Amino acid sequence: MTELDKRLDHLLNGRKQKNRFRSFKEYDTSSESGLVDFSSNDYLSLTSSKALRKAYLSKLSSTPNIFGSTGSRLLSGCTPAHSALEKRFVSFFGSPSALLFNSGWDANVSFFATVPQPADWVIYDELVHASVHSGMRASRVPPERRIPFPHNDPKALAEVLETITSTSSSNDRSTVFLALESLYSMDGDFSPLPALLDVMGQNVPRSRQCVVLDEAHSTGVYGDQGRGVVHALGEEGGAQGGKRGEGRVDVRLMTFGKAVGCSGAVLLCSPTVRSFLVNFARPLIFSTALPHSTVIALDCVWDVLQSEEGDQRRRSLVVISAYIHSQLDILLARTPRDILHLPPDHNIPFPDSDAPNLPPKPGSPILGLLTPQPHALSAFLLERGFIVRPVVPPTVPPGGERVRICLRAGMRKEVIDSLIEALRLWVDSRVEEDRGVRAKL
Ligand SMILES: Cc1ncc(COP(=O)(O)O)c(C=O)c1O
Structure with a gap:
């Protein structure tokens, strides 16, 4: 055994003793x-849909490019098929813009590692996904400005927001990010979203808010044709051309690995946030874009989601x-x-x-x-x-x-x-x- 293997083995044994070995x-x-x-x-049991399988195989056989995208979106991986899919999502989800990622993990890490700036705050439900934590840890936001609040508790959120706003000056321009999920994957409970958004509205001026909602477990499942919980509540926001949407949720993450039966994700956000991510998000810049086969599969899945x-x-x-x-x-x-x-x-x-x-x-x-x-x-x-x-x-x-x-x-x-x-x-x-x-x- 090498010295490295010995040390790793010791650490793994520690995990085994705690019954945490994976x-x-x-x-x-x-x-x-x-x-x-x-x-x-x-x-949605979509992976066993006969209609979906048939449509996918037929589309694969009639499409010239079906293999890998061969490069990052910034190199050879930006094909008309990738852009057309993003356009479809812009219109389907009612978002100012859309950006594809290779996974929900990549999208969350990319967003939270790059978009919040050092003077901003990131407030998050204590049960948000590990990818949000990894993103925050990689960000330039200092740990004391990243604050959890007890799960699904609007009162506790209000207390956190009151504390941070009471210490900020009247000309504070920092953004308060709020990270939530629509349906939490471990407890299986829904976010009391309207109540949390109300609390945000009572404590933080709208111009300083950025509410980010992860719909990984509700994509395709809830809302008209599976547009998600935010859409069903009429809370889709995001800014375009300097004008902000009526809804109070600025950024949405829809993932493709769960009810959609494929892999990958799309972040629904403003064109400025999109452009920022294209410039700074390392998992997007330095990784091969979604393969054509997946882009084709996603198109077929969306045909099914929008059908009877x-x-x-x-x-x-x-x-x-x-x-x-x-x-x-x-x-x-x-x-x-x-x-x-x-x-x-x-x-x-x-x-x-x-x-x-x-x-x-x-x-x-x-x-x-x-x-x-x-x-x-x-x-x-x-x-x-x-x-x-x-x-x-x-x-x-x-x-x-x-x-x-x-x-x-x-x-x-x-x-x-x-x-x-x-x-x-x-x-x-x-x-x-x-x-x-x-x-x-
Ligand atoms: C809430 C939530 N967000 C993000 C992810 C990551 O998505 P993906 O599996 O597409 O990387 C998951 C996956 O478990 C999740 O449950």
Whole structure:
């Protein structure tokens, strides 16, 4: 073993002892395997759409360029197909401009590493994605000007904003960035977006605000034809030609790796922010642009999202999400909290949930089931044919250990029933075990 390998091995052993060791696990999720995948983010089951597959193969066979883009967007990788896709997104999402990235990770890192300047503030929900943290760390904004606030808590946000505005002078021109997600991937809860935007409006002049919303888990799923939560709430903003849109969300991130079934992302922002990123965002400047095959796939996916098939898939996801909540509520009502429970605010209704295309209450397709024994529960469920992955620190805070259930539009109610039955067996076995331990004392 080299000295380097020895040192790394020592560090890895430390992780193993803390039960935090990560490794790849391969599962056969083909229909023959009998396994049901509750870990995939393929919320609309689009990766198994026959119509999409047919359209994609047909378009591939009739398009001359289908392989790699062969260079960064600043070199050979800016093709008419890339620009046409961005134009499609500008019009579809109602944004002043759009910029493609190779992943949501790259887009968040690029934005937060370059756009906020040293005198600005970045206020963020404590549960925002790791990519926002990596971006902030690489930025020139000093750590004391990057402030988290407790998850989804408008009051706590108000306190943070009051503190920073009380210390700033009347001619302060700094920007206050607010980083949020529409649907949080670990707790599976929605952001109380209108309330948070109201708080922002009460504390920071509009000209000094920049609200950035990550729609990774709502792209394609919510809003008219899948335009996202911000669009459904009429909050799409961003400035063009010096004029600011009516909405209060300035920058949106839509990603393609989850419900869209491909990979990559698009940042919806003002033309100035776009141009700034093209000039300074290293993951964009120094990396090969999305391959043609992906650009073609995205075009085909958007044809489906904008069709009756897309509407049907979105409706099915809402139905199956409501169903699992109703069944889980029954199970959890008789389950001791220390065995299994949902995060505290999980069932808070989506703000304005009567608006069309927004999820009804409770509508989240992501459920984080908190348990002190996530690995054991995951193994128990796998033995019964369900892939439900454990999530442990540092991905979630200590004490937030859980298994995560992600639903897909194509799932049938019977599959949900079988999963709930398996969870019930697990709960009963834990209750029995606890009783045995208490009887011995
Ligand atoms: C909220 C959020 N933002 C960004 C990302 C990164 O997106 P991508 O997988 O496209 O890199 C993820 C992926 O897990 C995410 O959950």
